[in-house]
Amino acid sequence: MKWEVVIGLETHAQLSTxxxxxxxxxxxxxxxxxxxxxxxxxxxxxxxxVLNKGAVERAIRFGLAVDANINRRSVxxxxxxxxxxxxxxxxxxxxxxxxxxxxxxxxHVGEMEKTVRLTRAHLEExxxxxxxxDFQGSTGIDLNRAGTPLLEIVSEPDMRSAAEAxxxxxxxxxxxxxxxxxxxxxxEGSFRCDANVSVRPExxxxxxxxxxxxxxxxxxxxxxxxxxxxxxQIEIIEDGGKIVQxxxxxxxxxxxxxxxxxxxxxxxxxxxxDPDLLPLEVTEPLISETKENLPELPDQxxxxxxxxxxxxxxxxxxxxxxxxxxxxxxxxxxxxxxxxESLGNAxxxxxxxxxxxxxxxxxxxxxxxxxxxxRVSSDTVGRIILRIREGAINARTGKNLLARFWEEGRRxxxxxxxYIHGGAPDETDEIIRExxxxxxSDAGAIxxxxxxxxAANAQQVADYQAGKEKAFNSLVxxxxxxxxxxxxxxxxxxILKRKxxx
Ligand code: ADP
Ligand code: MG
Numbered sequence: 287m288k289w290e291v292v293i294g295l296e297t298h299a300q301l302s303t304x305x306x307x308x309x310x311x312x313x314x315x316x317x318x319x320x321x322x323x324x325x326x327x328x329x330x331x332x333x334x335x336v337l338n339k340g341a342v343e344r345a346i347r348f349g350l351a352v353d354a355n356i357n358r359r360s361v362x363x364x365x366x367x368x369x370x371x372x373x374x375x376x377x378x379x380x381x382x383x384x385x386x387x388x389x390x391x392x393x394h395v396g397e398m399e400k401t402v403r404l405t406r407a408h409l410e411e412x413x414x415x416x417x418x419x420d421f422q423g424s425t426g427i428d429l430n431r432a433g434t435p436l437l438e439i440v441s442e443p444d445m446r447s448a449a450e451a452x453x454x455x456x457x458x459x460x461x462x463x464x465x466x467x468x469x470x471x472x473x474e475g476s477f478r479c480d481a482n483v484s485v486r487p488e489x490x491x492x493x494x495x496x497x498x499x500x501x502x503x504x505x506x507x508x509x510x511x512x513x514x515x516x517x518x519q520i521e522i523i524e525d526g527g528k529i530v531q532x533x534x535x536x537x538x539x540x541x542x543x544x545x546x547x548x549x550x551x552x553x554x555x556x557x558x559x560d561p562d563l564l565p566l567e568v569t570e571p572l573i574s575e576t577k578e579n580l581p582e583l584p585d586q587x588x589x590x591x592x593x594x595x596x597x598x599x600x601x602x603x604x605x606x607x608x609x610x611x612x613x614x615x616x617x618x619x620x621x622x623x624x625x626x627e628s629l630g631n632a633x634x635x636x637x638x639x640x641x642x643x644x645x646x647x648x649x650x651x652x653x654x655x656x657x658x659x660x661r662v663s664s665d666t667v668g669r670i671i672l673r674i675r676e677g678a679i680n681a682r683t684g685k686n687l688l689a690r691f692w693e694e695g696r697r698x699x700x701x702x703x704x705y706i707h708g709g710a711p712d713e714t715d716e717i718i719r720e721x722x723x724x725x726x727s728d729a730g731a732i733x734x735x736x737x738x739x740x741a742a743n744a745q746q747v748a749d750y751q752a753g754k755e756k757a758f759n760s761l762v763x764x765x766x767x768x769x770x771x772x773x774x775x776x777x778x779x780x781i782l783k784r785k786x787x788x
Contacts, residue, residue: 288488293451294443298436299468300476301344307411307435308335315474323429329373341435344467345385346576351465354389362563365555371414381557384408393453402454403442410436448512452505478503483515495529511536596631604642610658615641621668659705661695669711680725682771727774736781739765
């Protein structure tokens with residue numbers, strides 16, 4: 287029997303407001319326990335919640351970005367349950383009428399493109415935290431997180447593998463950061479996923495019984511948890527058993543999921559509209575204003591890079607991983623222009639290659655570097671590329687300059703919260719001049735060097751003539767070395783080819 291995997295994700299994105307969703311207490315992460323819980327968060331008698339407009343605006347921004355319906359009227363409801371980290375005895379959430387309904391997210395897995403439908407996105411408050419470490423025989427309660435605004439984004443059960451679920455989660459993660467509604471910090475719990483997983487016989491259109499794996503806060507855990515859960519469910523069914531609908535937890539150390547509690551049904555929560563809060567009315571002007579202020583979205587930008595700049599799909603994807611890298615790329619391209627010049631597709635491709643293969647790679651080498659923390663400014667990179675395009679320096683020299691400026695930027699920024707760029711556009715030109723890094727394009731000079739290299743390497747010349755292509759590269763390398771890397775590599779190639787053919 288072949289099995290089909292069915293996955294739907296519920297994602298909690300912490301909205302990046304300075305204060306909580308129903309109180310004025312700070313949402314900043316990492317404060318001493320219970321220093322950021324006010325009377326409302328503690329549920330003292332007589333207090334009343336007041337809705338934070340910033341949270342509503344962020345929810346609307348999300349809804350518009352995924353092409354969803356913004357409900358003009360939505361309702362806050364009480365979700366009742368007992369837990370020590372929930373002082374009110376209920377969580378304020380949205381139930382029957384969420385602020386955002388529908389919409390979709392496009393994902394790519396390998397060559398395949400797929401649309402994952404969204405069910406809804408609703409506003410709610412987070413609960414506090416139970417602390418088990420540092421307490422013997424008891425549990426500590428930290429209510430700093432209580433009342434932190436969340437957007438819970440619920441997908442339809444449209445994903446068919448762990449890889450699709452991860453692609454969806456990554457796309458969503460990039461989007462909420464792109465539109466600036468959530469900082470996306472997964473270690474701090476600002477973005478976490480619950481994975482609903484079931485299996486069914488291939489070809490069946492009835493959904494199987496699902497289990498929900500709670501609070502996955504890394505893409506790797508999401509993938510591992512789903513894969514484990516799929517194997518577990520198939521094994522049970524093939525052994526003649528039945529899946530029990532339940533909530534499970536993933537243990538990354540053991541690499542397995544285990545039962546946490548049997549799944550509550552909605553009626554267990556005794557949802558009802560919160561009498562302390564009026565229904566949320568979203569006005570047309572707020573929607574149109576938010577729409578106008580929405581930045582170019584990742585999919586739109588990716589499309590533009592392909593159709594207008596002539597980049598490949600992969601290049602466009604890499605340059606839209608976040609808004610900073612794309613903005614940086616565009617600014618590098620502009621700075622690589624001579625005045626009055628306009629760039630062609632080949633020039634954009636050259637800049638894209640620099641940003642992807644050099645800048646992005648260098649950023650990846652450093653742990654926890656914010657996406658905007660470029661060690662070299664875009665105008666300096668643009669200047670280096672311009673000098674290469676003009677033939678003033680060769681690509682190798684350009685890369686050396688970049689590496690040197692990058693290191694300088696890294697050193698300058700060490701121990702500081704802000705980032706200081708290494709190198710400057712004019713410094714680029716000064717160094718080229720003062721250190722004599724200009725490209726050697728004098729055919730006579732290169733020919734002389736090539737002659738010397740050929741004379742000194744009779745064996746490699748023989749190898750090349752016997753059909754060993756590699757020997758040619760080695761000869762080019764030696765000629766480049768003899769010019770301290772400054773020769774025009776194309777000329778070296780041509781002259782060498784010509785001489786070897788003689
Ligand atoms: P609840 O709110 O009780 O968790 P929902 O019906 O709202 O339940 O569904 C929550 C999530 O579970 C959604 O993302 C949905 O797509 C997904 N889901 C529902 N049924 C299944 C199923 N049989 N297999 C996998 N995912 C499912
Ligand atoms: Mg659920």
